[in-house]
Amino acid sequence: xxxxxVRLIASFRKLPSVGLKTAMRYAYKIVEMSTPEVHEFIxxxxxxxxxxxxxxxxxxYTELDVCERCQTxxxxxxxxxxxxxDISAFEKMGTYNGLYHALHGTLDFQKGITAEQIRxxxxxxxLTNVSEVIVATNPDIGGELTAAxxxxxxxxxxxxxxxxxxxxxxGGEVEYADELTLxxxxxxxxxx
Amino acid sequence: xxxxxVRLIASFRKLPSVGLKTAMRYAYKIVEMSTPEVHEFIxxxxxxxxxxxxxxxxxxYTELDVCERCQTxxxxxxxxxxxxxDISAFEKMGTYNGLYHALHGTLDFQKGITAEQIRxxxxxxxLTNVSEVIVATNPDIGGELTAAxxxxxxxxxxxxxxxxxxxxxxGGEVEYADELTLxxxxxxxxxx
Numbered sequence: 001x002x003x004x005x006v007r008l009i010a011s012f013r014k015l016p017s018v019g020l021k022t023a024m025r026y027a028y029k030i031v032e033m034s035t036p037e038v039h040e041f042i043x044x045x046x047x048x049x050x051x052x053x054x055x056x057x058x059x060x061y062t063e064l065d066v067c068e069r070c071q072t073x074x075x076x077x078x079x080x081x082x083x084x085x086d087i088s089a090f091e092k093m094g095t096y097n098g099l100y101h102a103l104h105g106t107l108d109f110q111k112g113i114t115a116e117q118i119r120x121x122x123x124x125x126x127l128t129n130v131s132e133v134i135v136a137t138n139p140d141i142g143g144e145l146t147a148a149x150x151x152x153x154x155x156x157x158x159x160x161x162x163x164x165x166x167x168x169x170x171g172g173e174v175e176y177a178d179e180l181t182l183x184x185x186x187x188x189x190x191x192x
Numbered sequence: 193x194x195x196x197x198v199r200l201i202a203s204f205r206k207l208p209s210v211g212l213k214t215a216m217r218y219a220y221k222i223v224e225m226s227t228p229e230v231h232e233f234i235x236x237x238x239x240x241x242x243x244x245x246x247x248x249x250x251x252x253y254t255e256l257d258v259c260e261r262c263q264t265x266x267x268x269x270x271x272x273x274x275x276x277x278d279i280s281a282f283e284k285m286g287t288y289n290g291l292y293h294a295l296h297g298t299l300d301f302q303k304g305i306t307a308e309q310i311r312x313x314x315x316x317x318x319l320t321n322v323s324e325v326i327v328a329t330n331p332d333i334g335g336e337l338t339a340a341x342x343x344x345x346x347x348x349x350x351x352x353x354x355x356x357x358x359x360x361x362x363g364g365e366v367e368y369a370d371e372l373t374l375x376x377x378x379x380x381x382x383x384x
Contacts, residue, residue: 001280002255008240011233014225015218026207028277030237031244031253033206038241041203042234045222048200049230052223061223063194085220088193 005031057126059102059119060084073099079134080123080150082106082143086136098134101126106142107149113142115149124153132160139166139184197223249318251294251311252276265291271326272315272342274298274335278328290326293318298334299341305334307341316345324352331358331376 005027012023030038054060055067061084062068077098081087084102105118115121127133133154137143151161167185168177177185197219204215222230246252247259253276254260269290273279276294297310307313319325325346329335343353359377360369369377 001283002244002253004236004240004243004255005253008236011236014229014233015221017217024277024280025209027240028253029207030240033241035241037206038237041206042237044196044200044203045230045234048196048219048222049225049227051196052194061194061197061220063196085216088216091193 054084054102054104057122058087058100059104059122060087060100069100073097075099075129076131077134078123078126078130078132079136081136082138082146090136099126099130103137103146106137106146108142108145118146120150120153123150127154127157127159130159132162134162134164136164246276246294246296249314250279250292251296251314252279252292261292265289267291267321268323269326270315270318270322270324271328273328274330274338282328291318291322295329295338298329298338300334300337310338312342312345315342319346319349319351322351324354326354326356328356331356 008027008030009020009023012018012026013020018026030041033041051063052061053063055062055064055070057066057070060067060069074097078101079090079096079098080101080103081090082103082105084104087100087102090096090100101119101123103118103120103123105113107113107115107118123133133150135147135150137146147163151163154161165188166181167188168174168181174182200219200222201212201215204210204218205212210218222233225233243255244253245255247254247256247262249258249262252259252261266289269288270293271282271288271290272293272295273282274295274297276296279292279294282288282292293311293315295310295312295315297305299305299307299310315325325342327339327342329338339355346353357380358373359380360366360373366374
């Protein structure tokens with residue numbers, strides 16, 4: 001295999017969850033593309049890298065200094081997520097009108113990730129007119145830990161702190177639910 | 193979502209089997225990469241596109257005019273495959289020393305792909321010193337059709353035409369074999 005192909009495959013493997021076989025298919029596709037198509041591809045990478053950065057308020061991706069959402073959102077509620085990509089999931093849902101805040105990580109004692117290394121300080125600074133903080137970190141160890149930490153920090157400020165509900169996913173089957181999900185669904189059961 | 197991000201996502205979706213969610217993850221990763229990393233990525237794409245083309249003999253990818261394999265291989269056997277990526281699979285196996293020939297497609301009457309549109313003429317021109325043609329197209333409709341067509345064309349030249357064996361994959365289980373594979377495995381059974 002040619003050196004140029006090996007290098008391109010190595011580059012594609014830096015993308016998330018791309019293994020050798022997938023990287024090879026991508027590299028072959030690049031070679032098969034027309035030259036204008038490849039130029040367009042490169043231009044898109046360059047343009048995105050040069051124009052997109054993090055909103056200095058919420059930490060989401062934006063081409064602006066402060067993103068549109070931070071400028072126009074209803075400012076009494078703030079939804080705290082781990083990564084900007086989690087914001088995309090909320091946006092697709094389309095029924096939430098408040099602010100977002102991407103922490104860019106969650107607490108992890110094993111990896112030595114403390115509150116100083118994620119955007120907690122920036123969150124606290126944004127709470128002036130906020131009456132509810134919705135903690136939407138993932139229901140894993142780091143996410144739960146971060147949620148507990150934030151609740152302890154924010155509740156004394158007289159601000160309501162809530163957590164996304166966990167349970168059987170809509171369309172999911174009880175039979176196939178894992179034990180943790182099922183026990184959570186049971187303990188959080190609602191009266192009909 | 194910013195226009196630059198939308199365009200980058202659209203570019204990534206041109207890669208094989210990349211849907212919206214995967215393209216978004218790749219685009220986010222590009223934005224998160226350091227500038228030198230992105231430049232390296234772009235350089236690898238450019239280099240591959242500018243230096244790699246098809247070997248004029250076998251149709252595989254190469255940086256040369258005639259690829260190394262065509263220059264050094266044992267020239268009595270030629271293994272015919274659909275795509276250059278199939279050659280990679282053989283190369284990984286490592287026990288075949290003969291020539292390759294990538295057809296760049298298989299016959300497809302529905303899509304109107306005839307022998308003139310794949311590299312059949314180029315194959316026939318290479319058969320001077322060849323004593324066996326191994327047809328290694330996929331065991332699907334197009335692959336079987338192409339194999340039958342090539343056999344009809346090449347056998348009258350006094351050259352042996354063989355086809356890869358089909359059956360239960362090694363490590364596979366009879367229970368989970370599809371009907372076609374099982375019936376092929378049965379009809380091609382070997383005496384022990």
